[in-house]
Amino acid sequence: MAEGDPVVITVAPTGPLTTRKEHPRVPLSPAEIGAAVAEAAEAGAAVAHIHARDGEGLPTADPAVYAEIVREIRSRCDIVVQASTGVGLDVTPEARVDIVGSGDVDVTMATLNPASMTFGQGTFHNPPWFVERLAEIMRERGIHPELEVYDFGHVGLCLDLVRRGLVNEPLQFSFVMGVRGGMPGDPALLPQLMAMLPEGTMWQAIGIARAQLPLSFAALALGGNLRVGFEDNVYYRRGQLADSNAQFVRRAVELVHTAGREPASPGWVRERLGVT
Ligand code: KMH
Ligand code: ZN
Numbered sequence: 001m002a003e004g005d006p007v008v009i010t011v012a013p014t015g016p017l018t019t020r021k022e023h024p025r026v027p028l029s030p031a032e033i034g035a036a037v038a039e040a041a042e043a044g045a046a047v048a049h050i051h052a053r054d055g056e057g058l059p060t061a062d063p064a065v066y067a068e069i070v071r072e073i074r075s076r077c078d079i080v081v082q083a084s085t086g087v088g089l090d091v092t093p094e095a096r097v098d099i100v101g102s103g104d105v106d107v108t109m110a111t112l113n114p115a116s117m118t119f120g121q122g123t124f125h126n127p128p129w130f131v132e133r134l135a136e137i138m139r140e141r142g143i144h145p146e147l148e149v150y151d152f153g154h155v156g157l158c159l160d161l162v163r164r165g166l167v168n169e170p171l172q173f174s175f176v177m178g179v180r181g182g183m184p185g186d187p188a189l190l191p192q193l194m195a196m197l198p199e200g201t202m203w204q205a206i207g208i209a210r211a212q213l214p215l216s217f218a219a220l221a222l223g224g225n226l227r228v229g230f231e232d233n234v235y236y237r238r239g240q241l242a243d244s245n246a247q248f249v250r251r252a253v254e255l256v257h258t259a260g261r262e263p264a265s266p267g268w269v270r271e272r273l274g275v276t
Helices: 030-043 063-074 093-101 128-141 152-163 187-195 209-222 245-258 266-273
Strands: 009-011 047-050 080-083 109-112 117-119 122-124 144-149 172-177 202-207 225-228 235-237
Touching: 009 030, 009 245, 030 047, 030 063, 030 245, 047 063, 063 080, 063 093, 080 266, 093 128, 109 128, 128 144, 128 152, 144 152, 152 187, 172 187, 187 202, 187 209, 202 209, 209 225, 209 245, 225 245, 235 245
Parallel strands: 009 047, 009 225, 047 080, 080 109, 109 144, 144 172, 172 202, 202 225
Antiparallel strands: 117 122
């Protein structure tokens, strides 16, 4: 991020794992997600990272549900919409290709997870054929990849996709920290991760659970962007659930202002990434 650039705040309101048991107001239906994202956009979020759930609240890659979520969001606000292609551990890579491959889901960005790994108690399947297929489809359709890395070796895999022309600059990385099976939620790792990136690469820190707030402070200090929301953390402070996703966004905006910066608008993000 260039000196003086605004800070991009992404809201991840749902995720694949958070249930009503963890938070009674996690938005699950397309209309609930649309309303939560609009409230977060009003609070200062520029990007919405979305996951879809089926009628039972389980993660789904059904393009029709994704398309419905996008419609619900777009009817309320102009936030940049980013589709998760990670979906959930039990959804196959074959099914996940359809999110960007079907042509029915009109999103500006989508995630690209470069490697398979242990994820909590399960396995997150991202075999090389799947990563390459997703990258090709996104390149063809002008969908900008959010490169989600959970460990140091994943950065190299992403840069290899760039070298092979499957992913184009400007690059946008997420350092996901605090997943069991990935790197720990330790802010001291950020400078080493940053050192692996080409100059001018945008990045954000995704801190899971109690790593969320310390990593937000560290990302701000080091020139990174912020992500908040019920996908990553439901506690506003120890023992106290957040009221809403927007409450997290409001706190992120406060941090940004305390750091003497401004939150980015959706328009700024589109211009910076060269997308419409
Ligand atoms: N579904 C999780 C296993 C993404 O959104 O692309 C990881 C995830 C990543 O949520
Ligand atoms: Zn996600």
